[in-house]
Amino acid sequence: MSDKKIHRRTLLGGAATAAVILVQSSFGKMLQKAIPESAFTPGDPTKVTGPLPGPMGTRSPFEHPEKTTSLTSSRTPLQSLYGVITPADLHFERHHAGVPAIDPYKHELLVHGMVEKPMIFSLADLKKLPAVSRICFLECSGNFRTGKETMTPQDICGLTSQSEWTGVMLSTLFREVRVKPKATWFLAEGSDAAVMSRSIPVKKGLEDAMIVYAQNGEALRPEQGYPMRLLIPGWEGNTSVKWIRRMELSDQPFMAREETSKYTEPIGDGKIRQFSFDMDARSIITYPAYPVQLERGWVEIRGIAWSGRGKVDMVEISTDAGKNWHKAGLQEPVLDKAHTYFRYLWHWNGQETEIMSRVTDETGYLQPTFKQLSDARGGSKGGYHFNPVTAWRVKRDGQVLLSPDNI
Ligand SMILES: Nc1nc2c(c(=O)[nH]1)N[C@H]1C(S)=C(S)[C@@H](COP(=O)(O)O)O[C@H]1N2
Ligand SMILES: [Mo]
Numbered sequence: 001m002s003d004k005k006i007h008r009r010t011l012l013g014g015a016a017t018a019a020v021i022l023v024q025s026s027f028g029k030m031l032q033k034a035i036p037e038s039a040f041t042p043g044d045p046t047k048v049t050g051p052l053p054g055p056m057g058t059r060s061p062f063e064h065p066e067k068t069t070s071l072t073s074s075r076t077p078l079q080s081l082y083g084v085i086t087p088a089d090l091h092f093e094r095h096h097a098g099v100p101a102i103d104p105y106k107h108e109l110l111v112h113g114m115v116e117k118p119m120i121f122s123l124a125d126l127k128k129l130p131a132v133s134r135i136c137f138l139e140c141s142g143n144f145r146t147g148k149e150t151m152t153p154q155d156i157c158g159l160t161s162q163s164e165w166t167g168v169m170l171s172t173l174f175r176e177v178r179v180k181p182k183a184t185w186f187l188a189e190g191s192d193a194a195v196m197s198r199s200i201p202v203k204k205g206l207e208d209a210m211i212v213y214a215q216n217g218e219a220l221r222p223e224q225g226y227p228m229r230l231l232i233p234g235w236e237g238n239t240s241v242k243w244i245r246r247m248e249l250s251d252q253p254f255m256a257r258e259e260t261s262k263y264t265e266p267i268g269d270g271k272i273r274q275f276s277f278d279m280d281a282r283s284i285i286t287y288p289a290y291p292v293q294l295e296r297g298w299v300e301i302r303g304i305a306w307s308g309r310g311k312v313d314m315v316e317i318s319t320d321a322g323k324n325w326h327k328a329g330l331q332e333p334v335l336d337k338a339h340t341y342f343r344y345l346w347h348w349n350g351q352e353t354e355i356m357s358r359v360t361d362e363t364g365y366l367q368p369t370f371k372q373l374s375d376a377r378g379g380s381k382g383g384y385h386f387n388p389v390t391a392w393r394v395k396r397d398g399q400v401l402l403s404p405d406n407i
Contacts (some may be wrong), residue, residue, distance in 0.1 A: 030063065034385070061134035064091055068154060072096075072110045072351065073140070075158025079286045084331075084339040085135070086161035088216050093223045094140050094159065097193035100243055104227035105387070106188040109211065113186070113249035115176035123227045124211060126168050129176075131338050133166040134210070134233070137306050138281050140338045141263060142237035144386035148402040149393075151301075153286045155403070156390060161198045162304070162339040163224075167212030173247075183249040187229045187256070191245040198239050199253035200232065208233050211244065234308030234337035235277040236385070238263050265385055280306030281367050282387040283315055283342070294398040296350040304339045307361035311335065315342040321354035321391070322369075328357065354403050356391040370406050 039063040061063075065080035066091060072091040081339040086092075088181050093099075100289050104123050107175055139160035143209065146156065183202055190196040200209070210231045215222055220226040225242030234401040238258055253275070264274045283305035305315045316325040330390035332343035341355065356369045374381055391403035 006304070026168045032039060033051070036080050068158065068282070075154050075299060076107060076161045078158055078160075078284070078304065079289055080154040084162050084341050085216060087164065088221050088224070089104065090216065091138075091161040091163065091215075091224055092140070092159050093222075094142075094237060095192065095194075096196050098192060099222050100192045100245060101222070102227060103190065107191055107227050107245070109228060109244060111177045111249075112174060112246075113252065113405040114183035115178040115195075115249050116180065117134075117176075119177050120233040120327050121173070125167070126211060126228065129168045129172055131166055132169055132210065133164055133214075134208075135162065135164045135335055136231075136233040137162040137339045138231070138237050138240060139306075141238060141276075141279065141384040144388075146381060146402070148407065149404070150290055151402050152291065153289050153390075154317070157277065157284055157349045158280070160339070163215045164217065165210065165215075166214035167210045167228070167231070170209040170211060172204075173211065174206060174358060177249075179249055182251050185250050187246070187248040187250065187254045188239070188241040189246040189248075190225075190241045191243045193333075196238075196241055196258060197254065197256040198241055198258055199250075199256060200350050201237055202249070204232065220283050232277075234279055234310075236263065236331075238277060239277060259347075263384060265383050266380065268376070278358055279306075280385060280387045281305070281307035281309065281359045281361040281365050283312075283357040283367060284390045285355060285392060286316075287356050288355075288394070288400045289392050290400050290402060292400045293399055294348060296348055296398070298342070299346050299348050301344045301346050301357075303342055303357055303361040305330075305357065306337070306339045307343055307359065307365070308337055309365065310337065310362040312340040312359055313362045314366075315340075316358050316360075317342075317346070317355065318358075319346050319348075320352060321353050322356060325342055325358070352394065352396050354391045354405075356389050356403075358389050 015320060022242035052141050065077045067074040076090050076092045078233055079346055086166060109121045137160055143157050185199050186205060188200060189200050211230045212231045214219060215224055229242040230240050230244050264272050266271045285301055285303040287302040288299060301317055305312045315328040317328050318325050328342040328344040334340050367387060367389055373386060373388045382393045391406055393401050393403045
C-alpha cells in the first residue's frame with residue numbers, strides 16, 4: 001500500500017515535469033513523450049534483471065533536459081544542468097544555413113595568403129600534430145532575450161554552453177605555414193551553405209585560438225562543426241567558425257558580411273561599434289528561477305558566471321532587490337574564460353522580494369544592471385553583447401518570475 005503510494009507520487013512528479021516541457025514543445029514531441037512516460041512504471045527493481053549493457057548509454061526516462069528550438073538556433077536548458085560541462089547533445093546551436101553533411105575523409109583546411117608555405121591539412125594531418133584540451137564556454141553575442149515575466153534561464157540566456165575542446169593550437173599551424181611578420185589579420189571561412197567568414201587578428205590567433213576536432217571526449221558533433229572548427233576562447237561565438245575550410249592571412253580585415261552588416265552594435269550618438277569581440281562578464285541565477293515554485297525556508301541559490309576576459313573573480317548575491325550584496329561560493333576549479341558554478345545559502349521568510357547575482361571578473365569589470373546597460377546603449381533593451389544582471393521576483397505564494405525591471 002505505502003509502496004504503491006510512493007511510486008505513484010514519484011510518477012506524478014515526473015509527469016508534472018513533462019507537462020512543463022510539453023507546453024514548450026511541438027505537438028509531435030508531446031505525443032512522443034506521453035508514451036514513454038506512462039510505459040516506464042518501475043516495479044520493484046530488486047525482483048527483475050534489468051537491461052544488459054548496450055553500445056550507448058541512455059538518459060533516465062524520468063529526465064527530460066531539452067533544448068528549445070527556432071529556425072536559426074537552439075538553446076541550452078541552463079536550469080537543468082548541475083555542473084559546468086554541457087552534455088554535447090544539449091550544446092546550443094546557431095547556424096546561418098543549417099548543418100552541412102561533410103565527409104571527414106575528403107574535408108580539407110587550406111591555410112594561405114601572407115605565409116611562406118601555403119598548406120592543406122586533412123583531419124588526419126591535424127590529429128598528428130601536438131594536441132591540446134581546454135575547457136571554455138562558447139556564447140553567441142546575441143545571447144539575450146526579454147519581454148515577459150514567464151521566461152526561464154534558457155529563454156533569457158541559453159545561447160551559451162561549455163565543453164572540453166580538443167584539437168591543435170592555431171599557433172602550431174601558423175608555425176607550420178610560417179606566417180609572414182606583416183600579417184595582422186586572418187580570414188576564417190566555413191564550408192556550410194552560408195560560407196560564413198570572419199576576420200580575426202593574428203595576435204588572438206597566436207594567443208589561445210585552436211582548431212578543434214573533439215568535444216567532451218568524442219569527435220565534434222555535426223552541429224558544433226564536424227569535422228573541425230575554429231575555437232576563439234572568450235570571443236563572440238560567431239568568430240568560432242564551424243566546418244572551417246580556409247584561413248587566409250592578410251595585413252587588414254576582410255570586411256565580411258558578418259562583421260559589417262551583422263555583429264555590430266549601436267553605442268549612442270549614432271555611432272556603431274564594430275569588431276566587439278570580447279564577451280563581457282555575465283552571471284545568472286538558474287535556481288530558483290521561473291517556473292520554480294519556491295517553499296519557505298532554506299534555499300540554495302545556484303547559477304553560473306563567466307567572463308570572456310579571464311577568470312571569474314567574485315559573484316555576489318542580493319536577496320533584497322539589490323540593497324545588500326553577499327559573496328557566493330565558487331565551485332573550484334575556476335577556469336579562464338569558463339562557466340563557473342556559484343552557490344549561496346539563503347533563508348526565505350516568505351515575503352515578496354527580488355534575488356539577483358552579479359559577477360566581477362579578474363580585470364575588475366562588474367556586470368552592469370539592466371538600467372545601466374540600457375542607458376549606455378541609448379535606451380535599447382537588447383541587441384548584441386547585452387549582459388545585464390538578471391533579477392528574479394519571488395512572490396509571496398512562492399512563484400518565481402522575471403523581474404519587471406528586466407523587461
Ligand atoms: N560556418 C559557420 N560557423 C559558425 C556559424 C555558422 O552559421 N556557420 N554560426 C556562428 C555563430 S553566430 C555562433 S554563436 C556559433 C555557434 O556555435 P554552436 O552552434 O556550436 O553552438 O558558431 C558560429 N560559427
Ligand atoms: Mo552567434
